[in-house]
Amino acid sequence: MTAQKEPSMLLQKQLLSDHFDALARAHEEGRKVVYTFVPGNLNELVRSFDLLPVLPEINALQSGMRKLSGGYITEAEKHGHSEDVCTYVKCDIGMLRRGNIGPTGKRLPPPDLLLLSYTGCFTFMKWFELLREEYDCPVAMLHVPYQSEGRIDPHQRQYIVDQLRSEVIPKLEAVSGRAFDEEKLREMLRLSARAEDDLVWALESAKHVPSPIDAYFAGVYYLGPIFSAFRGTEAAVEYYAALRREIEGRIAAGEGPVTPDGPMHGERYRLVVEGPPNWTSFREFWRMFYEEQAVVVASTYTKVGGLYDTGFRHDPDHPLETLADYCLGCYTNLGLPSRVALLERYIREYGADGFLINSVKSCNSFSVGQLLMLRQLEERTGVPGAFIESDLVDPRYFSAANIKNRIESYLQMLDQKRGAA
Ligand code: SF4
Numbered sequence: 001m002t003a004q005k006e007p008s009m010l011l012q013k014q015l016l017s018d019h020f021d022a023l024a025r026a027h028e029e030g031r032k033v034v035y036t037f038v039p040g041n042l043n044e045l046v047r048s049f050d051l052l053p054v055l056p057e058i059n060a061l062q063s064g065m066r067k068l069s070g071g072y073i074t075e076a077e078k079h080g081h082s083e084d085v086c087t088y089v090k091c092d093i094g095m096l097r098r099g100n101i102g103p104t105g106k107r108l109p110p111p112d113l114l115l116l117s118y119t120g121c122f123t124f125m126k127w128f129e130l131l132r133e134e135y136d137c138p139v140a141m142l143h144v145p146y147q148s149e150g151r152i153d154p155h156q157r158q159y160i161v162d163q164l165r166s167e168v169i170p171k172l173e174a175v176s177g178r179a180f181d182e183e184k185l186r187e188m189l190r191l192s193a194r195a196e197d198d199l200v201w202a203l204e205s206a207k208h209v210p211s212p213i214d215a216y217f218a219g220v221y222y223l224g225p226i227f228s229a230f231r232g233t234e235a236a237v238e239y240y241a242a243l244r245r246e247i248e249g250r251i252a253a254g255e256g257p258v259t260p261d262g263p264m265h266g267e268r269y270r271l272v273v274e275g276p277p278n279w280t281s282f283r284e285f286w287r288m289f290y291e292e293q294a295v296v297v298a299s300t301y302t303k304v305g306g307l308y309d310t311g312f313r314h315d316p317d318h319p320l321e322t323l324a325d326y327c328l329g330c331y332t333n334l335g336l337p338s339r340v341a342l343l344e345r346y347i348r349e350y351g352a353d354g355f356l357i358n359s360v361k362s363c364n365s366f367s368v369g370q371l372l373m374l375r376q377l378e379e380r381t382g383v384p385g386a387f388i389e390s391d392l393v394d395p396r397y398f399s400a401a402n403i404k405n406r407i408e409s410y411l412q413m414l415d416q417k418r419g420a421a
Contacts, residue, residue: 003260008243024106032112038305040119040327044188044232049176060091062103064279064393086362087394119144120332121365140171160324188232192314198240206297210267212250214257216296217286227305259290269294275358280395298346303331332365386410
């Protein structure tokens, strides 16, 4: 059966597809391309030089959803990449080995610059070391220090601003042949802040009962434009305004989220989810929740490319400083105490009955410390948690029967707890 989609999901799909088309035409139109990562991406800065971003994680997850990633991962393993390596990396390397055809079937252009925003994940560095061997292009490195104390210290911000001035901007100027235009960057940051306001409104709409959105499974669609290539553009502002209108309509009608099998009727469980979703069986995974009338009201994965619901907005009056704060604040750049505090806040503020951790085999940036987080959250909130394991884009690590079994048992346990209360 064809999956039902909200109008905003179709708009999102069109935006991403247009971007892949633009990438396919980039070099024949004389446009330059920058490969960079989602957490800590400098989209406004990159686009202010009229450069086009390519985000390898987006390619990998899209390949996972289109059932292409398994073949790419096998290809990378044939070339010696270990089973333990992050599967996003292997998916990307396998895709490259097979001609660098992007998820929409169009060839991706080779990079003119590798912009390594080293934010919260050591694998990013190894990943671009591999790509550097493949491509004859410069590398710009932006080192983002870990936010270990739960706050941004002025010297950390300054450290990033200095790198932007001395390393990143000169390389963007050299690749694009344009001078840095601070006014243009400010204008883009203004647009970012507008889109971010509506995004936060959309995510926080899940505080309504029933929630008009699923903040994890539908949430990843909502995040698509702002986490990929559109932050700082008019297109993103229009997308988030349209999303907001759509959700307002559902709230007014007292409706729940739209699932791939149609509108969800009734809300029996409100859950918070920590960790990324599985992409290869995304629809099947989501169905395990909505069939039980379980809705995810908040998630941490939807903060991996920027944490806005704690108040941060891109600030056009301090263009480089605000980019620094954005990079420092991405979820996987936070220490464990900050992550636990955020989850605790979500459980309380969103009136959650439970929380679930999806521990993905590939990603240490997420999975390290998750069992400790589970225990601490249970102690602090009195809300019981569940723990499941899967992977991002390796279909060999999604055991549907096991996961379904765990989720069903967990929800039954929540029922019993309610009955006892
Ligand atoms: S380890 Fe996690 S954060 Fe790092 S590249 Fe892989 S999926 Fe991304």
